[in-house]
Amino acid sequence: MNYAPTKLNVELNLFCSRRGCPYHRSLDNKITKDGTYTTKNDSVVRQMFYCGKGEHRFSETGYSDLFGKHGSFKEYEQMCKLSCYSLSVDAIADVLLKDSRKH
Numbered sequence: 525m526n527y528a529p530t531k532l533n534v535e536l537n538l539f540c541s542r543r544g545c546p547y548h549r550s551l552d553n554k555i556t557k558d559g560t561y562t563t564k565n566d567s568v569v570r571q572m573f574y575c576g577k578g579e580h581r582f583s584e585t586g587y588s589d590l591f592g593k594h595g596s597f598k599e600y601e602q603m604c605k606l607s608c609y610s611l612s613v614d615a616i617a618d619v620l621l622k623d624s625r626k627h
């Protein structure tokens with residue numbers, strides 16, 4: 525068996541993480557990378573995405589259902605990114621050892 529990664533099996537689907545978008549978490553959507561930006565707070569480069577069917581841009585750190593329940597900004601960032609890969613809030617909370625039901 526050859527386990528060499530190919531483009532097919534290393535590419536993860538991205539999802540629109542904006543709540544209220546009709547194509548939020550839709551499989552039938554095209555998310556494309558749309559440039560990067562940095563904030564004044566730190567020099568970390570953040571990815572912008574474009575939601576094809578919803579026709580809006582969003583930041584990889586723009587949305588997280590766990591906002592307010594995160595610890596550090598770093599964790600918030602991780603939550604947002606995981607959410608872009610369509611992990612559920614509970615799954616993300618589990619990975620980061622958070623309790624999504626608790627404030």
Ligand SMILES: [Zn+2]
Binds near residue numbers: 542579580
């Ligand atoms: Zn969208």
